[in-house]
Amino acid sequence: MTADIAIRNARILDGSGGPGFAGDVAVERGRIVAVGAGVGAAREEIDAGGLCLAPGFVDVHAHDDGAFIRHPDMRFKLAQGVTTCVCGNCGFSAVPALPGADRAAASGGILAGLEGDFTDLEGYFDAVLARGPAINNMMLVGHNTVRAQVMGFDQRAPTAGELDRMKGLVRRALEQGACGFSTGLIYRPGRWSETEEVIELAREARAFGALYATHMRDERDNLLGAVDETLRIGREAGVHAHISHHKSAGRRNWGKVGASLAKVDAAIAAGQRVTLDVYPYTAGSGRMIEYFDLDRVDEDLADVMRIATCPPFRELEGRMVRDIAAERGMGVAEVVRAILTAPKGERTLCIQFIIDEADVETNLRHADMMIGSDGIPELDGKPHPRLFGTFPRVLGEYVRRRSVLRLEEAVRRMTSIPADTFGLADRGRIREGAHADLVLFDPAAIADLATYDDPKRTPAGVAMVLVNGQTALRDGEQTAARAGRMLRYRRGAYRAD
Numbered sequence: 001m002t003a004d005i006a007i008r009n010a011r012i013l014d015g016s017g018g019p020g021f022a023g024d025v026a027v028e029r030g031r032i033v034a035v036g037a038g039v040g041a042a043r044e045e046i047d048a049g050g051l052c053l054a055p056g057f058v059d060v061h062a063h064d065d066g067a068f069i070r071h072p073d074m075r076f077k078l079a080q081g082v083t084t085c086v087c088g089n090c091g092f093s094a095v096p097a098l099p100g101a102d103r104a105a106a107s108g109g110i111l112a113g114l115e116g117d118f119t120d121l122e123g124y125f126d127a128v129l130a131r132g133p134a135i136n137n138m139m140l141v142g143h144n145t146v147r148a149q150v151m152g153f154d155q156r157a158p159t160a161g162e163l164d165r166m167k168g169l170v171r172r173a174l175e176q177g178a179c180g181f182s183t184g185l186i187y188r189p190g191r192w193s194e195t196e197e198v199i200e201l202a203r204e205a206r207a208f209g210a211l212y213a214t215h216m217r218d219e220r221d222n223l224l225g226a227v228d229e230t231l232r233i234g235r236e237a238g239v240h241a242h243i244s245h246h247k248s249a250g251r252r253n254w255g256k257v258g259a260s261l262a263k264v265d266a267a268i269a270a271g272q273r274v275t276l277d278v279y280p281y282t283a284g285s286g287r288m289i290e291y292f293d294l295d296r297v298d299e300d301l302a303d304v305m306r307i308a309t310c311p312p313f314r315e316l317e318g319r320m321v322r323d324i325a326a327e328r329g330m331g332v333a334e335v336v337r338a339i340l341t342a343p344k345g346e347r348t349l350c351i352q353f354i355i356d357e358a359d360v361e362t363n364l365r366h367a368d369m370m371i372g373s374d375g376i377p378e379l380d381g382k383p384h385p386r387l388f389g390t391f392p393r394v395l396g397e398y399v400r401r402r403s404v405l406r407l408e409e410a411v412r413r414m415t416s417i418p419a420d421t422f423g424l425a426d427r428g429r430i431r432e433g434a435h436a437d438l439v440l441f442d443p444a445a446i447a448d449l450a451t452y453d454d455p456k457r458t459p460a461g462v463a464m465v466l467v468n469g470q471t472a473l474r475d476g477e478q479t480a481a482r483a484g485r486m487l488r489y490r491r492g493a494y495r496a497d
């Protein structure tokens, strides 16, 4: 039998975390059919030249629900070696949606680009597939989206009937293949929920063996209380809890990630299923309006904030709020109010330098810590560079330059652990029978080139990417292949089951 593609002379990092080994990989009809020394002939022969061949990277924290429709080439992820995104994070998901409604409304623009008349996950998947996505997509169903559909932006607990309707919407998405239920408990309307409401909804994931993924209620002064709430939700709902973009935000809280991880470790030791992800940057990013009470602007936060995308004032994109204030002889609070109260000002995205570099390293050193970009795919203005650089940055900066992680271990955090946790069946490992999602990269050259000033630069050192057996990127250039699939959660895939 002649395979479709043979990749020869590679250093194979199979995703297990074990030492790399020299060998070949053969691909046939979208699957890996042989791994080892001297696989048979193939129609297309590729000499890897000794570069590293790994399973395609999994971005476990993505907000690309709309990007899959607006930018189906998914260039900013594919060029990093990412072959699957987990979307629907932070409580914001493409579905459920009401017929005719603005699908991005509840997310306030984070999910901009969601076009189509879909209302459920099946419909959304069809809409994405019609555009020809370059990479795979796995979805979470979001609390903010579900709550907004049932209760609007009411600041109260749901009635029994409303709770039932929310549960039904969560269940329907899980039935159609979502890998779990996500929350964003700092955002509207999720922040108005009591813990009990979240437990009730997360419990829907239990029957599916699915996840509860959370942007916790507090990542600042009450980080530890928020971790306690997350662990309680996981325990009482009987689900695997996943903490998104683990951090301790604001200078006075730096270092608390140690205590937070200790709580997680204690829960794991007691038999609870808990996992986490982190992005390799010291700045967060999001919708500016979510971070401020306009009557009492947090000046410490405004002082470390930079403008990413600003529809009313494009000239401010890429500038620090404090520099704008100094130039205009205004206070930072005044600048914040001027931006947010201008027409379309609520669509402003910001970048805030709130994280300690030492905490990023502490997170990356934690056992099984996964990598999630948290990139917001708004390409106007100057987005956070994590959208274009996250995975090469971990491999170039934290593996090669700082030796925080071994290369094989970093690859494991980006491949097999996410595949097992987020239920990506037959992905995340190089072995016979697995889907042929593969990335070939140069471990000596891989690097993020995206910076805060020039955030849309393609990373260096990624030579080739295969998605479902098709060459999606070759010699660093994207091909016309559009082989991405919409993935359905395979229950029970997590290794602790």
Ligand code: ZN
Binding pocket: 089, 090, 184, 215, 244, 245
């Ligand atoms: Zn978040």
Ligand code: CU
Binding pocket: 061, 063, 089, 090, 215, 244, 374
């Ligand atoms: Cu997020």
